[in-house]
Amino acid sequence: MEAMSTDRSAPAVPATGTWRAKVPGLALAVALALVATAVGTAVPVVGGPVAGVVLGVLVGVLVRRRADPSSVAVLSPGLTLASKLVLQVAVVLLGARLSLAQVAQVGVGSLPVMLGTVVVCLVAAAVLGRLLGIDRELRVLIGTGTAICGASAIAAVTPVVRASGSNVAYALSTVFAFNIGAVLLFPPLGQLLGMDQETFGLFAGTAVNDTSSVVAAATTFGSVAADHAVVVKLVRTLLIIPIVIGLAVLVARRDRLAAGDAVGAPRPPVWRLVPWFLVGFLLLATLNSIGLVPESWHGPLATAAAFLITVALTAIGLSTDVPALRAAGLKPLLFGGALWLLVTLSALGLMALTGAP
Incomplete structure (x- = not known):
């Protein structure tokens, strides 16, 4: 039976004449994303994106088992659109939540901890x-x-490295598992270590990943901790910019080497390696920084970004090769756990060394 899959070589923007073919897969992804968003709203620590990828994987397995190959193939164009263009638009909208002035708000003392981790x-x-x-x-x-x-x-690096759906699903599940651990363990750890509200806000904003989990952990500790943690977390999101640019350069170099034209071939200028959606992200963040994005728009744009990410990750879940997930085994989970532990310990160590916040 033919599996649903995202075509890595397909252009991000589909031709006008193919839109009708994309409706079935896109509609299914949107419908499941609405359910996932409701789950994420009811259980904030889970969040819509994680619920979406899990629901997508489950429904994808059922579709493959019960539908004929032609029915499954009908969904592929829409899932490709959702997992590419919709995801890229979502990354652009994330910029509306950010202000370049927020770097100054968290204080110079916070940046060494954030960058160090x-x-x-x-x-x-x-x-x-x-x-x-x-x-x-x-x-x-x-x-x-x-x-x-x-x-x-x-979400931001997936289109740059052209990651497979199964790898995206595994990565999301791994990061989510340790986010839950952080929400449960960090507040009592902060109490044990005698942290004040701002100190714990820095710790949570640095060592916890998804915003929903940051808010959950910090709110348990106190309202001041939650406010500080959210600012730290938003500034940390700005680090997506150099990471995506760096990965784009590495992927372009890898592609040249694979094509055998590394020697003698002109290298494209760096600006051509910067993904369009990252330019949009920066532009929106800049407009927000100078006050051209009304504050009343922040909430709706953040909600729209979260929903579009949920749609995209639901589509990736629907396209996931479940046997490939099984084949990956437990090593990636152990890998994620080791990284989570290192981030936690390095955050605590750097906070002690710098006296932050």
Whole structure:
């Protein structure tokens, strides 16, 4: 039976004449995303994106078992659109939540902790991932998801590295599992270590990934901690920018080497390697920074971004190769756990060294 899959070579923007073919898959992804959003609203610590990818995987398995191959194939064009263009538009809208002035708000003392944990995590992901024999795509997805901001970071790097649906699903599940651990363990750990509200806000904003989990952990500790954690978390999201640019350069170099034209062929300028959706993300963040995005728009745009990410990740779940997930085994989960532990310990260590906040 033919499996649903996203065509990595397909253009991000489909031809006008093919839109009708994309309706079935896109409609299914949107419908399941609405259910996932309701689940995420009822259980904030889970969140819509994680609920979407899980629901997508489950429904995808049922569709493959009960439908004939031609019925399954009908869904593919719409799922490809949702997992590419919809995801890229969602990343653009994330910029509306950010202000470049927020970097100053968190204070210079907070930045060493934030940057230090990111560097530790990314270096460990590269080294430990190779030692454990983790697939390169999975190393990138779990590493960036753990280092920066969970589902949002995974969403941003997925189109750049052209990650497979099964790897995206595994990475999201891994990051989510340790987010739950952080929500349960970090508040009592903060009490045990005698942290004040702002200190715990920095800790939660640095060592927890998805926004929903950051808010859940910090709110348990106190309202001041929650406010500080959200600001730290939003500034941390800005690190998506250099990560995506760096990955785009590496992927372009890898493609040139694979084509055998590394020697003598002109290299494209760096600006051509910057994905269009990252330019849109920066533009929207800049407009917000200078006050051209009304504050009354922040909530609706953030809601729209969250829903579009949920639609895209639901489509990725529907396209997931479940046997490939099983074949991955437990090593990626152990890899994600090791990175989560390193981020937690490095955050605590850097906070002690710098006296932050």
